[in-house]
Amino acid sequence: NAGVTQTPKFRVLKTGQSMTLLCAQDMNHEYMYWYRQDPGMGLRLIHYSVGEGTTAKGEVPDGYNVSRLKKQNFLLGLESAAPSQTSVYFCASSWSGGDTGELFFGEGSRLTVL
Amino acid sequence: DQQVKQNSPSLSVQEGRISILNCDYTNSMFDYFLWYKKYPAEGPTFLISISSIKDKNEDGRFTVFLNKSAKHLSLHIVPSQPGDSAVYFCAASGGSARQLTFGSGTQLTVLP
Numbered sequence: 078n079a080g081v082t083q084t085p086k087f088r089v090l091k092t093g094q095s096m097t098l099l100c101a102q103d104m105n106h107e108y109m110y111w112y113r114q115d116p117g118m119g120l121r122l123i124h125y126s127v128g129e130g131t132t133a134k135g136e137v138p139d140g141y142n143v144s145r146l147k148k149q150n151f152l153l154g155l156e157s158a159a160p161s162q163t164s165v166y167f168c169a170s171s172w173s174g175g176d177t178g179e180l181f182f183g184e185g186s187r188l189t190v191l
Numbered sequence: 192d193q194q195v196k197q198n199s200p201s202l203s204v205q206e207g208r209i210s211i212l213n214c215d216y217t218n219s220m221f222d223y224f225l226w227y228k229k230y231p232a233e234g235p236t237f238l239i240s241i242s243s244i245k246d247k248n249e250d251g252r253f254t255v256f257l258n259k260s261a262k263h264l265s266l267h268i269v270p271s272q273p274g275d276s277a278v279y280f281c282a283a284s285g286g287s288a289r290q291l292t293f294g295s296g297t298q299l300t301v302l303p
Contacts (some may be wrong), residue, residue: 181227184233185234
């Protein structure tokens, strides 16, 4: 019972490098989300998707891009990594919008930008 | 400007006693509130929720209370168990903010 799977779990980047975080869910959820967690800041929404082929900006979208080409996958890209993007990233999915439905989270991806 | 605030970064409680975790919000349009629990190296998991049409919701040892006039909600855990030691996040949604807004979290430690 995989649920929400994130890859990679850990990554170290140098400033200016690019990378993609992959999120996959096997629950046939319509909605998917990318959050970042920073000390004292809680979870902040980066981007989200309400269905295949759709994306929308969250609270802190700058410096990130996303794509939802397949219903089960939601990719988060960093084109030119900055030290401020050092964080733990969580992907989540839900049946309905997160405002009334339970979110199911992945285990997180820890990214360090040097 | 944090719309959901958890002012206590940490809380320690003896096993068997009550744990009370607090959360305040500023957006009067919020109408749905949730608590998530997070263990180290894991993602958050849903714990309990409450709609603004209610002032209390219970699920076993967990009860959430909502005071709309004070824009305050609390999570009560009775009795507390060592396995409850985790970070608890409060979250809210409503109005134009249809996506969840999370608080900064409270680390609960239940001492045996």
